[in-house]
Amino acid sequence: xxxxxxxxxxxxxxxxxxxxxxxxxxxxxxxxxxxxxxxxxxxxxxxxxxxxxxxxxxxxxxxxxxxxxxxxxxxxxxxxxxxxxxxxxxxxxxxxxxxxxxxxxxxxxxxxxxxxxxxxxxxxxxxxxxxxxxxxxxxxxxxxxxxx
Amino acid sequence: xxxxxxxxxxxxxxxxxxxxxxxxxxxxxxxxxxxxxxxxxxxxxxxxxxxxxxxxxxxxxxxxxxxxxxxxxxxxxxxxxxxxxxxxxxxxxxxxxxxxxxxxxxxxxxxxxxxxxxxxxxxxxxxxxxxxxxxxxxxxxxxxxxxx
Amino acid sequence: xxxxxxxxxxxxxxxxxxxxxxxxxxxxxxxxxxxxxxxxxxxxxxxxxxxxxxxxxxxxxxxxxxxxxxxxxxxxxxxxxxxxxxxxxxxxxxxxxxxxxxxxxxxxxxxxxxxxxxxxxxxxxxxxxxxxxxxxxxxxxxxxxxxx
Amino acid sequence: xxxxxxxxxxxxxxxxxxxxxxxxxxxxxxxxxxxxxxxxxxxxxxxxxxxxxxxxxxxxxxxxxxxxxxxxxxxxxxxxxxxxxxxxxxxxxxxxxxxxxxxxxxxxxxxxxxxxxxxxxxxxxxxxxxxxxxxxxxxxxxxxxxxx
Amino acid sequence: xxxxxxxxxxxxxxxxxxxxxxxxxxxxxxxxxxxxxxxxxxxxxxxxxxxxxxxxxxxxxxxxxxxxxxxxxxxxxxxxxxxxxxxxxxxxxxxxxxxxxxxxxxxxxxxxxxxxxxxxxxxxxxxxxxxxxxxxxxxxxxxxxxxx
Amino acid sequence: xxxxxxxxxxxxxxxxxxxxxxxxxxxxxxxxxxxxxxxxxxxxxxxxxxxxxxxxxxxxxxxxxxxxxxxxxxxxxxxxxxxxxxxxxxxxxxxxxxxxxxxxxxxxxxxxxxxxxxxxxxxxxxxxxxxxxxxxxxxxxxxxxxxx
Numbered sequence: 001x002x003x004x005x006x007x008x009x010x011x012x013x014x015x016x017x018x019x020x021x022x023x024x025x026x027x028x029x030x031x032x033x034x035x036x037x038x039x040x041x042x043x044x045x046x047x048x049x050x051x052x053x054x055x056x057x058x059x060x061x062x063x064x065x066x067x068x069x070x071x072x073x074x075x076x077x078x079x080x081x082x083x084x085x086x087x088x089x090x091x092x093x094x095x096x097x098x099x100x101x102x103x104x105x106x107x108x109x110x111x112x113x114x115x116x117x118x119x120x121x122x123x124x125x126x127x128x129x130x131x132x133x134x135x136x137x138x139x140x141x142x143x144x145x146x147x148x
Numbered sequence: 149x150x151x152x153x154x155x156x157x158x159x160x161x162x163x164x165x166x167x168x169x170x171x172x173x174x175x176x177x178x179x180x181x182x183x184x185x186x187x188x189x190x191x192x193x194x195x196x197x198x199x200x201x202x203x204x205x206x207x208x209x210x211x212x213x214x215x216x217x218x219x220x221x222x223x224x225x226x227x228x229x230x231x232x233x234x235x236x237x238x239x240x241x242x243x244x245x246x247x248x249x250x251x252x253x254x255x256x257x258x259x260x261x262x263x264x265x266x267x268x269x270x271x272x273x274x275x276x277x278x279x280x281x282x283x284x285x286x287x288x289x290x291x292x293x294x295x296x
Numbered sequence: 297x298x299x300x301x302x303x304x305x306x307x308x309x310x311x312x313x314x315x316x317x318x319x320x321x322x323x324x325x326x327x328x329x330x331x332x333x334x335x336x337x338x339x340x341x342x343x344x345x346x347x348x349x350x351x352x353x354x355x356x357x358x359x360x361x362x363x364x365x366x367x368x369x370x371x372x373x374x375x376x377x378x379x380x381x382x383x384x385x386x387x388x389x390x391x392x393x394x395x396x397x398x399x400x401x402x403x404x405x406x407x408x409x410x411x412x413x414x415x416x417x418x419x420x421x422x423x424x425x426x427x428x429x430x431x432x433x434x435x436x437x438x439x440x441x442x443x444x
Numbered sequence: 445x446x447x448x449x450x451x452x453x454x455x456x457x458x459x460x461x462x463x464x465x466x467x468x469x470x471x472x473x474x475x476x477x478x479x480x481x482x483x484x485x486x487x488x489x490x491x492x493x494x495x496x497x498x499x500x501x502x503x504x505x506x507x508x509x510x511x512x513x514x515x516x517x518x519x520x521x522x523x524x525x526x527x528x529x530x531x532x533x534x535x536x537x538x539x540x541x542x543x544x545x546x547x548x549x550x551x552x553x554x555x556x557x558x559x560x561x562x563x564x565x566x567x568x569x570x571x572x573x574x575x576x577x578x579x580x581x582x583x584x585x586x587x588x589x590x591x592x
Numbered sequence: 593x594x595x596x597x598x599x600x601x602x603x604x605x606x607x608x609x610x611x612x613x614x615x616x617x618x619x620x621x622x623x624x625x626x627x628x629x630x631x632x633x634x635x636x637x638x639x640x641x642x643x644x645x646x647x648x649x650x651x652x653x654x655x656x657x658x659x660x661x662x663x664x665x666x667x668x669x670x671x672x673x674x675x676x677x678x679x680x681x682x683x684x685x686x687x688x689x690x691x692x693x694x695x696x697x698x699x700x701x702x703x704x705x706x707x708x709x710x711x712x713x714x715x716x717x718x719x720x721x722x723x724x725x726x727x728x729x730x731x732x733x734x735x736x737x738x739x740x
Numbered sequence: 741x742x743x744x745x746x747x748x749x750x751x752x753x754x755x756x757x758x759x760x761x762x763x764x765x766x767x768x769x770x771x772x773x774x775x776x777x778x779x780x781x782x783x784x785x786x787x788x789x790x791x792x793x794x795x796x797x798x799x800x801x802x803x804x805x806x807x808x809x810x811x812x813x814x815x816x817x818x819x820x821x822x823x824x825x826x827x828x829x830x831x832x833x834x835x836x837x838x839x840x841x842x843x844x845x846x847x848x849x850x851x852x853x854x855x856x857x858x859x860x861x862x863x864x865x866x867x868x869x870x871x872x873x874x875x876x877x878x879x880x881x882x883x884x885x886x887x888x
Binding site: 031056057061065066080081083084085086 | 171174175178179180181183184203204205206208209210212213214216220226227228229230231232233234
Binding site: 025026029034036039040041042043 | 607608612613615685687719
């Protein structure tokens with residue numbers, strides 16, 4: 001799918017995924033972040049949220065992964081992310097879904113003839129329909145070499 | 149460490165960590181992203197980089213984790229990330245290190261009396277000293293309640 | 297243990313093992329199968345079983361593994377599996393046990409002098425004594441080189 | 445996709461995936477099968493294959509998982525597997541791909557009005573194009589309730 | 593920190609960490625110890641403790657790891673452990689903390705000019721303040737080369 | 741097997757197991773010990789051993805696990821470990837085997853009528869036949885209730 005094929009406003013939704021205690025344990029193990037906010041139920045019981053919360057990078061990684069499970073677009077690559085915000089905590093047992101919509105198409109100034117930038121707005125929702133995380137995923141997308 | 153205690157320019161460096169094939173396998177398993185760019189050595193041999201590359205979210209998660217292994221600052225929480233850029237690929241066997249420096253202190257408009265925003269510039273370097281990823285980590289930091 | 301040493305009817309039982317949420321998360325991570333039937337508790341609550349179910353290949357792999365934890369028979373190798381049936385779902389928290397009995401000994405037509413085929417009937421039971429999976433494990437077994 | 449929508453002969457191919465040492469370590473850990481054929485490089489160096497080989501249930505699980513990464517067909521569920529054969533060993537570093545074709549459609553005698561059986565022939569190939577594993581995946585598929 | 597810098601009596605406490613079902617599953621997978629005391633909830637319900645218990649080596653490994661998360665002392669290396677005792681079982685959901693105090697400084701007879709031995713007494717406590725494990729961690733520590 | 745059934749001098753040997761990079765990554769993840777001696781190949785290249793070394797607790801846990809893979813002796817439980825010594829480093833790719841021999845039988849003073857202590861000497865060897873770790877595993881073993 002080339003740059004011209006992207007349409008602002010089109011929306012995709014991932015499957016849902018329940019975030020488990022095992023996911024948090026595995027993410028601590030992958031990153032080395034064993035902060036008690038994620039790992040110590042006794043400490044968390046004394047804190048405002050009252051329970052362990054998932055790492056922000058876990059929710060981000062899973063959200064991006066859930067949206068990457070479909071067909072591969074060989075013409076697009078990740079350029080970066082912007083405006084990542086952790087809006088609500090994700091607790092053990094919460095089920096999250098990622099919604100992605102094309103928000104904007106922009107010129108790629110370094111090479112405008114061959115590439116464009118596509119901003120995809122990603123929102124991660126929990127089972128209550130509340131947004132827990134938001135980000136903008138920027139893709140660098142090839143222009144169709146067969147079109148003027 | 150309260151908002152007033154942060155000094156623009158101060159720098160910390162993480163330990164290094166070699167990114168292994170096991171890390172990529174585990175990150176695919178955590179996120180569900182089994183794209184051949186990460187998982188298929190035969191396919192990758194036909195691509196420009198010639199070999200499998202680490203997921204962007206893996207490098208991001210590990211970098212944030214490496215910087216989170218020291219003391220916990222109870223007065224600070226992650227507000228979000230900005231300007232995440234994947235500048236060079238990270239290959240199996242590369243060793244990465246994260247450098248973090250306080251770039252800016254800003255007013256938190258929603259509650260300027262009690263909180264401020266601290267922008268930490270994070271750069272992830274490989275064993276050649278090349279920057280492979282950069283991001284800005286924004287912290288929401290309490291102001292010292294005992295100071296005017 | 298050579299082909300002649302196998303006796304039709306002999307039975308072995310594995311230890312029990314409780315299938316955990318962590319096992320399902322790890323199996324999804326190993327296989328890439330993140331279907332909501334295994335991973336999305338909210339979706340599953342709307343389905344006939346009402347809860348997440350273990351992957352069939354997880355139960356199969358664990359059952360074969362539970363039976364492989366004893367002594368190694370160097371004279372036998374796995375030839376294949378037949379008649380794998382997933383009879384009942386396995387839920388998080390169910391405890392399974394594998395029962396294996398020698399069902400039949402057969403000629404190995406490609407090399408009848410040196411090998412024979414042994415059909416082992418495997419049944420996997422849950423804590424209620426219900427069969428959740430059944431299969432036939434076929435072994436290719438050497439004949440005793442010291443016997444006529 | 446209902447029973448009538450399946451066409452004998454249609455073929456799908458998965459992405460490729462390189463089987464790593466980490467995959468074998470994780471599969472041993474999931475199943476409890478630490479036999480030296482999978483885990484002991486020194487022992488394996490004295491054996492005919494000369495190196496560690498992947499568990500059969502690992503290849504089976506990954507193959508099924510690779511084919512399950514696309515869209516979900518809510519009208520089909522796994523009924524069982526037949527004729528699983530481990531034809532060649534898979535070594536660390538081999539890249540496997542799964543090919544699946546519809547081989548046969550059959551009556552489901554217990555409930556022929558509402559369901560049919562679909563036999564999908566699965567072949568797993570390594571990077572040399574050799575078949576390493578074969579199996580028949582049987583699906584129980586609903587018939588279209590809106591058709592006579 | 594050189595041998596002379598250690599002070600008998602000084603105490604450090606780790607953060608807490610809740611031991612999860614996932615930790616036990618992962619430790620069984622790492623070690624190959626799938627004994628029903630750790631893995632079979634049905635069997636455990638018939639035993640004196642009434643539930644699954646964590647592997648001793650899991651508690652030991654986590655305790656040592658929790659104490660190793662701070663700064664690295666390049667002058668010290670692990671010489672060995674003594675007097676490891678598993679005093680109470682650790683159940684799924686228990687939160688453990690490790691307390692370490694310098695108990696004794698001793699001569700290193702093989703090379704008393706350059707090294708000394710430091711005995712660190714480690715106690716692992718659960719959320720009730722009960723000691724679940726104790727051990728002595730022996731460090732071989734360099735003497736300050738710049739001091740007489 | 742009751743206390744009287746143990747014979748001083750009897751020896752068992754485990755299967756071998758190759759310690760992989762994945763094992764080290766997983767052990768760091770389980771324990772939170774990401775020290776560069778285990779995780780940073782660049783740093784290790786500047787150190788005396790020249791390469792990453794396995795965590796001591798990994799070798800200990802695997803050795804105990806390798807010896808726990810056979811039949812369960814319901815009459816024995818782990819009382820503790822003594823004299824754990826890390827004699828040589830274990831590198832990625834080394835294959836270890838555990839040898840266990842009954843070294844001594846001792847009175848259990850708290851309850852000499854019903855229990856005795858059995859000291860099992862465990863040595864872990866690498867593929868060169870060198871001892872890399874040694875420990876004494878103490879079992880508390882029931883006396884046969886049917887014997888005087």
